[in-house]
């Protein structure tokens with residue numbers, strides 16, 4: 001019993017040693033041809049970083065959107081001839097209507113002032129002789145309504161004689177949600193295609209490597225190398241390319257964030273949103289490295305299994 | 315050690331390379347395989363090493379029926395065989411040491427054991443001093459000896475050699491044959507394909523003659 005345990009330990013040690021040797025020798029081979037390794041990895045890295053950037057950005061955007069205040073409301077843009085007093089009266093009247101929770105009034109001057117501050121169009125606005133903005137009433141329903149309910153409320157309010165336009169404010173969020181869903185689907189599609197591209201690139205690189213070591217494989221097989229033994233260094237090479245490509249993709253994402261963060265922050269500021277690019281995030285980087293590693297391994301696997309079977313001693 | 319019973323080999327492009335060959339080679343025996351070019355010597359060795367599969371008949375090596383050895387078992391079968399080629403087939407990018415170590419490396423032998431056995435094998439073929447060299451920096455005879463060291467380093471029970479002296483001058487050829495005799499003396503079964511009738515007739519071993527894929531002379535009085 002003692003003996004069999006020692007045997008098992010020895011076999012285990014031999015197995016680990018064999019793997020380490022294969023890993024080290026594959027890594028050595030990658031390092032010995034630094035330029036071609038770098039080019040291949042860079043191509044894979046670029047291919048990886050595109051869908052990753054899209055995907056991670058979409059995730060952040062969805063999160064930012066779901067964090068937005070989703071309180072339902074209908075904005076009533078009143079006709080120009082409606083005076084502030086009439087607007088106040090209407091607000092008071094609406095307050096008493098069934099189903100209405102609260103009504104707030106944004107008078108035209110305040111609205112213009114707010115717009116001036118946020119948009120930066122000071123000078124252009126100064127040219128205007130009078131305030132082009134109407135008074136606005138923001139009506140919030142008593143309880144949360146489903147889309148058809150809020151639409152009915154909007155229709156009802158739009159029928160009031162003082163109201164020029166009644167707009168359901170969540171509409172743009174719904175539209176954005178729909179657009180995001182399309183973008184997410186498209187990103188998945190692009191990711192799948194680019195993943196296939198990565199598999200092909202790795203597979204082709206490994207195929208070349210196998211052909212370069214044809215003699216070695218033939219002699220190895222002739223002296224009793226198993227398929228698993230022969231596969232090992234190429235699988236490690238594939239994983240190595242993938243991992244290295246993952247590192248490059250991470251660096252590219254970092255650079256992208258550095259270059260894009262400024263403009264993005266400015267845009268999201270205009271929408272009064274705190275949205276920022278969050279590409280550089282431990283979870284993101286880890287999943288990028290892992291997908292690189294896995295794609296490299298899988299791409300190598302497909303080629304290696306097929307190719308090694310074809311190479312037989314003559 | 316080796317039993318062939320009515321073995322035929324058909325190459326689709328060429329037809330029968332071996333025709334109903336029956337042979338027996340005992341454990342610990344040393345035998346030569348000779349015959350004109352195209353007689354089927356290489357084919358016979360390849361069938362025994364499972365580089366080629368025979369078409370008909372039965373081959374039993376070391377008690378194993380070769381038809382029963384599938385893809386997965388093949389590497390383990392080959393670990394009991396040492397093969398030597400006329401053209402050496404050394405890996406030119408690797409040192410002499412690494413070339414000889416290959417059969418041990420693929421079998422997962424530990425580093426210390428590998429060093430010990432490779433040095434012992436190189437010592438036997440008289441090349442211990444050249445372990446760090448590359449094959450290209452060796453003479454043809456030295457390269458062949460490296461090939462022999464590689465073929466015996468994993469202590470196979472059976473040594474197969476296809477024209478091991480094909481490119482060598484008579485003196486070197488004899489030296490190589492003496493080396494095979496040494497391994498045979500410690501119990502290894504040796505089968506050597508060779509054209510060199512002068513040389514093999516000068517040695518006291520069985521000579522099997524093939525012609526046109528048939529056994530012309532099994533080299534054994536009692537076997538006819």
Ligand SMILES: Nc1ncnc2c1ncn2[C@@H]1O[C@H](COP(=O)(O)OP(=O)(O)OP(=O)(O)O)[C@@H](O)[C@H]1O
Nearest residue numbers: 325327328331349350351352353354355356357358
């Ligand atoms: N892979 C192959 N495909 C088709 N025919 C082959 C193949 N290998 C050998 N042959 C044919 O089989 C016959 C026997 O060949 P083999 O190599 O065994 O002869 P040999 O006795 O070793 O000859 P030599 O002394 O020239 O090496 C030859 O006619 C050869 O053309």
Ligand SMILES: [Mg+2]
Nearest residue numbers: 355356357476
């Ligand atoms: Mg031949």
